Amino acid sequence: MEKRTGKFAGEDPFVLARAWLEEAEKTEPNDPNAIALSTVDPDGLPNARMVLLKEISADAFVFYTNYTSAKAGEIDAAGKAAFVLHWKSLRRQIRVRGLVSREDGEKADEYYASRSLKSRLGAWASDQSKPLSSRAALMAEVAKVTARHGTDPARPPFWGGYRIVPLEIEFWADGDFRLHDRFVWRRTSADAGWDITRLNP
Numbered sequence: 378m379e380k381r382t383g384k385f386a387g388e389d390p391f392v393l394a395r396a397w398l399e400e401a402e403k404t405e406p407n408d409p410n411a412i413a414l415s416t417v418d419p420d421g422l423p424n425a426r427m428v429l430l431k432e433i434s435a436d437a438f439v440f441y442t443n444y445t446s447a448k449a450g451e452i453d454a455a456g457k458a459a460f461v462l463h464w465k466s467l468r469r470q471i472r473v474r475g476l477v478s479r480e481d482g483e484k485a486d487e488y489y490a491s492r493s494l495k496s497r498l499g500a501w502a503s504d505q506s507k508p509l510s511s512r513a514a515l516m517a518e519v520a521k522v523t524a525r526h527g528t529d530p531a532r533p534p535f536w537g538g539y540r541i542v543p544l545e546i547e548f549w550a551d552g553d554f555r556l557h558d559r560f561v562w563r564r565t566s567a568d569a570g571w572d573i574t575r576l577n578p
């Protein structure tokens with residue numbers, strides 16, 4: 378097999394993803410951890426939106442959201458999702474497809490506690506993805522939850538993380554004349570070994 382060198386070196390795709398993200402943190406003007414998260418609704422109609430990737434652990438990609446949102450409904454029904462990270466400054470992307478489960482224990486409590494008070498209260502106030510009559514109605518809800526939960530709100534039971542455990546991770550880097558480099562790590566289940574393949578651009 379061809380030896381992977383330079384930006385593609387290494388066997389562990391989580392280590393590589395972390396290294397690429399660290400590089401992007403130095404060059405992107407903002408939100409280098411923003412991912413376009415893709416889900417599918419019950420009719421098979423795809424959906425996409427940005428969320429922030431909060432952790433690349435040894436076996437999963439983690440983001441946080443409202444469990445009653447549209448995305449959460451679609452993830453919970455399918456148990457699957459995909460996302461892409463794209464860095465214009467590096468001209469690189471990482472694509473991930475995988476199985477999703479909730480991160481709603483201690484780790485979610487810890488992450489929630491690390492957020493600013495306004496963000497913590499905002500999570501309580503927003504009935505994410507549901508209709509809202511006006512901005513004033515949202516601000517009234519913020520005032521209500523502030524009075525109720527004070528300065529040390531607990532993590533809302535309807536808010537937490539999702540862990541995407543990949544079956545496929547592709548690393549893509551721009552090449553001259555559209556002759557890009559692509560390597561994909563694939564496996565058949567979450568505990569199977571990786572098969573690594575170079576793809577045509």
Ligand SMILES: Cc1cc2nc3c(=O)[nH]c(=O)nc-3n(C[C@H](O)[C@H](O)[C@H](O)COP(=O)(O)O)c2cc1C
Nearest residue numbers: 408411426427428429441442443446447448449506
């Ligand atoms: C850069 C960026 C980062 C975002 N990060 C998050 C996030 O981490 N969690 C989240 O729930 N929504 C985040 N949002 C808002 C989502 O894109 C989306 O509007 C919201 O989650 C509702 O999506 P849904 O109705 O498909 O569930 C972010 C938006 C942008 C533009």
